[in-house]
Amino acid sequence: MKTRESERKMRMGCKKLVCALLSCTMLCACTSTKSVEKQSNKKQYVKTDQFTSALIDSTDYKGKWIKIEGKVKLGPEVSGKQGYLVKYVPAQRRYFFFKTDKDLGYQPGDYVKVEGQIGKDTNLVNSSGNELSITTITHAKVSDGSYIDVEVPTYCTNKPKEPKQTIDGITMKVSKVEYADQETRVYVSIENNSDQPIYYDPNYTILQQDGTHINSDVLSSSYEKGNYPQLANAIEPHSKTSGIVVFSVISSEKDCDVIITLFTANLAGIDFTIHVNA
Incomplete structure (x- = not known):
C-alpha cells in the first residue's frame, strides 16, 4: 500500500512539474513574440x-x-x-x-x-x-x-571654462566656438557698463592657435547668406551687442585664444583674451 501511495504521489508531482514547465515555455514564447513584434514596429532610420x-x-x-x-x-x-x-x-x-x-x-x-x-x-x-x-x-x-x-554644419562645439573678462566696466563674453568643415564661428557679446562709448573693429579680432594668429574673415559670404548677426561698431554706454565672428578653419582638437581689441574715443586700445579649451 505504501508503495502504491508513493507512486501515486510521484505521478502527481511529475504532472505538476510538467504543467509548470509548459506554463513557463508558453510565457517565454509569448514574451518572445511580443519582443519580436516590438522590434519589428520600431522605425529603422537611414544613417x-x-x-x-x-x-x-x-x-x-x-x-x-x-x-x-x-x-x-x-x-x-x-x-x-x-x-x-x-x-x-x-x-x-x-x-x-x-x-x-x-x-x-x-x-x-x-x-x-x-x-x-x-x-x-x-x-x-x-x-x-x-x-x-x-x-x-x-x-x-x-x-x-x-x-x-x-550649408556649413557644425561638427564640434567648444566652450571656454571662463567665458567672460571685464576691464574698466566693459565685459566681453565668448559663449562658444563652432567648428565646421568650411569655417569657424565665434559667438561674442560685448557689454559696455562704462560712461563712455567704445568701438569695435573686426580687423582687430583674431584667433590664436599654436602661436599662429588668424584674422577674422571680414569678407566671408556667410554673413550675408546665413544672415549672421554682427557686432555693432559703436557700443554706447550701458548698452550691449552680440554677434558671430567668422574665421577660417582651425583645429577643434587644440586650445585656442580669442583676442579682441576694443577702442575708446581717443583710440586707446583695450585688449581682451578668452581662452577656449578643446
Missing part, C-alpha cells in the same frame, strides 16, 4: 553616411525612415505633383522630393528639415524636359532649417 546612396537609388531603403536637411529647389507643386523638391547640399546634384497635401509656404532657397519614410520614387520632369526618378519621402514632418544646418 547619415547612407544619404547619398539612398538618393541615388532608393531600392534598398524603401520603408525606412530618414531625417534629412536641404535647400528647397521647387514647390509647392512640381510637375503637377503636390510637394517640394529639395537639394541635399553635401552631395552635388542630389535631390529628394517630399509629398504634402497643402502649401507649406516654403520658397526656393529656403532651408528645411524633413523626417519621414522613404516610399515609391516620384517621376519629375526637369528643365530640359527629361523625366527623372526622384527618391521620395512620405508621411513627412517638416520644420524650418537654417544656413548653418545645411
